[in-house]
Amino acid sequence: MAARNNGDGLVVALGLSLWTLLGLQVLIGVLLSTQYSSAIGEAHGSVAAIGRGGFWGFLAGFHYWGSAVTILLAGLNLAVLLWYGRNGWDSRWLWWGAIGIAVIAVMFQMTGNLLPGSAHDVRTAFKEASIASAAPVMGRQLFEATLGGIEVGQSTFDRWYFAHRFAASALLILLAIPCLRAALRLRVSGLWRWAPVAVIVVGAALAVGYGAPHGPTAGAEDFASQAVKPMWYVLPMHALLNISLSVNPSLSWVGAMLLPALGFGSFALVPLLWRKGLPAVFGRLALLAGTAMMVFAVLTYGQQLQSPFSETAMAEGDAEPAGDFGQIDTALAKVGREEFLEAGCLGCHSVGGEGLAVTGPNLGHVGDEHQDPDWFVEKLRDPASKSPGTTMPSFADLGDEKLRALAEYLRSLRASDEPAP
Numbered sequence: 505m506a507a508r509n510n511g512d513g514l515v516v517a518l519g520l521s522l523w524t525l526l527g528l529q530v531l532i533g534v535l536l537s538t539q540y541s542s543a544i545g546e547a548h549g550s551v552a553a554i555g556r557g558g559f560w561g562f563l564a565g566f567h568y569w570g571s572a573v574t575i576l577l578a579g580l581n582l583a584v585l586l587w588y589g590r591n592g593w594d595s596r597w598l599w600w601g602a603i604g605i606a607v608i609a610v611m612f613q614m615t616g617n618l619l620p621g622s623a624h625d626v627r628t629a630f631k632e633a634s635i636a637s638a639a640p641v642m643g644r645q646l647f648e649a650t651l652g653g654i655e656v657g658q659s660t661f662d663r664w665y666f667a668h669r670f671a672a673s674a675l676l677i678l679l680a681i682p683c684l685r686a687a688l689r690l691r692v693s694g695l696w697r698w699a700p701v702a703v704i705v706v707g708a709a710l711a712v713g714y715g716a717p718h719g720p721t722a723g724a725e726d727f728a729s730q731a732v733k734p735m736w737y738v739l740p741m742h743a744l745l746n747i748s749l750s751v752n753p754s755l756s757w758v759g760a761m762l763l764p765a766l767g768f769g770s771f772a773l774v775p776l777l778w779r780k781g782l783p784a785v786f787g788r789l790a791l792l793a794g795t796a797m798m799v800f801a802v803l804t805y806g807q808q809l810q811s812p813f814s815e816t817a818m819a820e821g822d823a824e825p826a827g828d829f830g831q832i833d834t835a836l837a838k839v840g841r842e843e844f845l846e847a848g849c850l851g852c853h854s855v856g857g858e859g860l861a862v863t864g865p866n867l868g869h870v871g872d873e874h875q876d877p878d879w880f881v882e883k884l885r886d887p888a889s890k891s892p893g894t895t896m897p898s899f900a901d902l903g904d905e906k907l908r909a910l911a912e913y914l915r916s917l918r919a920s921d922e923p924a925p
């Protein structure tokens with residue numbers, strides 16, 4: 505039977521491709537897990553060994569790129585269903601399946617990203633947990649539950665590996681049953697059915713061409729650091745995060761968590777509220793708004809993103825040449841300390857055992873990382889100059905004198921020395 509004008513062909517092509525790809529990914533994941541160790545001292549080395557083997561290296565590459573392709577197809581799938589208004593009661597399992605797959609694909613991606621244990625992976629995990637920590641009431645609990653502690657450690661690997669292997673897979677299997685039944689009821693012409701093959705060829709080509717990038721192993725300085733470029737798949741959340749931060753620094757959770765959850769949640773209600781599906785105008789308007797938002801996000805934040813092709817680049821300005829910047833001026837550092845309390849830095853940072861905030865890193869040893877006062881002044885004036893995409897606000901308004909004092913206080917915070925009074 506020929507495809508009717510309600511998008512059956514595309515819908516089936518995308519659905520079949522997504523389920524085939526995810527099924528394949530689960531299989532490859534099971535294979536890779538036989539070579540992988542989630543022990544924190546072994547994870548990075550085991551992934552490096554996998555990457556060296558021709559066959560295993562190809563599987564790792566496919567696992568990496570297949571995940572990217574899945575997320576992109578899941579977005580396209582939602583867009584197509586919106587366009588054709590396939591979100592009424594009759595199409596509910598196509599629609600709920602599309603939402604579920606998008607959420608599960610991102611869950612696989614985010615949890616899997618930590619497993620190779622590179623510096624970039626570990627910092628990304630800490631950053632994600634820190635964003636969750638800004639949520640009201642439950643923030644601190646959420647932060648510690650996702651990490652299994654207050655920084656990335658063995659329990660983080662245990663938890664995320666469990667979520668990756670079992671929790672995400674279980675959700676996928678639950679979702680598969682009603683969705684595949686719904687998809688198999690649609691009859692379409694032959695050509696569309698080849699879509700899964702095309703998708704697999706694309707994934708395989710990316711795997712052969714680029715492999716799975718594997719950056720340097722995480723060191724002590726990475727386990728509680730947020731200085732990292734965001735990954736491409738969090739771009740929409742990254743944009744919402746920055747917009748809500750510009751309204752008010754304490755609202756980061758609204759953009760990064762509340763709005764995405766509300767968006768997907770209200771999407772899921774559509775078949776219950778509109779038996780015949782979202783009126784075509786609404787659906788296409790929503791699609792237009794979503795597309796405009798993506799274009800805006802790419803144009804505004806695109807250049808801050810971590811490239812998916814390599815994993816060497818940490819946040820820029822992370823390293824600084826060693827040099828002698830002289831003794832700490834304790835009187836100036838003391839003024840800086842007052843300023844530190846006044847400016848509200850403790851709202852986001854703790855210092856050693858002082859303060860509970862986890863949005864920014866603990867600054868207790870920041871003087872061991874940087875001694876150049878200019879570095880601190882520039883950091884406070886334009887935080888993104890040292891860490892693209894950072895959520896830390898600029899303190900340029902304080903003026904040079906106060907920034908110099910703050911810088912002196914910050915460089916006095918060393919593990920080796922007594923901190924300034």
Ligand code: HEC
Pocket residue numbers: 730731753754844847848849850851852853863864865867870873880883884887888890891894895896897899910914
């Ligand atoms: C709204 C939250 C927020 C506030 C308020 C804030 N920061 Fe930050 N800060 C961050 C985040 C997030 C980072 C990590 C990313 C980065 O390096 O920019 C950070 C990073 C830093 C770093 C770099 C740490 C490193 O190890 O590289 C320094 C230094 C710093 N902040 C100092 C301050 C000072 C001083 C104040 C007050 C004047 C302050 N921050 C206020 C969120 C905040």
